[in-house]
Amino acid sequence: MFAFFHLAAYSGARRGELLNLRWTHVDLNSRQIIIKGSTAVIDGKRVEGTTKGGRSRVVPVGAETVAVLRKHQEKQEEDRKLLGDAWRGKDDYVFTTGWGEPIYPDTVTGLMRDFINRYNNPKDGEPPAELLPYARLHDLRHIHATMLLLAGVSVHVVAARLGHADPAITLRVYAHVIRSAETAVADIFAQALDDEGSSS
Template identity: 65%
Template sequence: MIDGKRVEGTTKSGRSRVVSLDEETTQILREHRARQIAEKLMAGDEWKGTDDYVFTTGWGEPIYPDTVTSLVPKLIATYNAPKDRPKPKTPLPHARLHDLRHVHATTLLLAGVPVHVVTARLGHADPAITLRVYAHVINEQLATAADIFATVVKDAAA
């Protein structure tokens, strides 16, 4: 949104990309799509959508981006102070929607996914950007790499 108006177009780099999803997420999106089709049938002529959007209002228009952004703190608050179960041992910290992108990248890097793969998923033009933004994660991996190497050498010598 710029000056209160929806702006659509390409990514910053001007390139499109395909991001793979796991089967469980794909199934959840299929189920969501089925509910959306049911909403479209119920709305009839009142449906305003074009079927171009994954997340829409009940009448098919794309949701306002700030709606999703404002939802994240509410979901965190609900998780941290549930009404129907005990509070979690470890509450979730405050986060913005964009922070989920960083969680995604950090999780992949810490799991050992190669930097060039994470770069492609994030849509960075060059792995150097990913390395700069996530240098703290890479530094953690460097320390872990030393331990892994020492273990392999010890095991080989034994």
């Protein structure tokens, strides 16, 4: 599941969007994924539908993420060949169980908690000097958006990447981040002027 958590952190996509992702929606040569649908749990059953905004979107990914996805695809193909007729995959999902079946959404949510607990409370040896804080899977999406905004990426670009139908949603959800970035604007402007003055 390394590739799943990596892509969640590096794309900002929702849990259901990643679990709905097919290899036909992944273009590793162009370094992008296409979010076309989503997976959810309704009445205890795994169901598929449209994205939250009802529209598909293209999400560019970096070279490191492409390498992670290539390795994941190779491993998945090895598993498929190893299992032969026992492979249960009926579609080309990017993320599957070891038997090729689509993953139940609550499984990955629980894994995030389990991994943190295992790291903080190892069965063998001493616990780490610095414990990992509790985090939800959805927090990877928030971290992705927060880091982009603090790096100065336009709200409109971040909104499109996250699949927000309107940048106003992004402004509302991440208002505290945007205020923090705005605080630094005066210093950035002053520094730019100083740099310009020293070079002339």
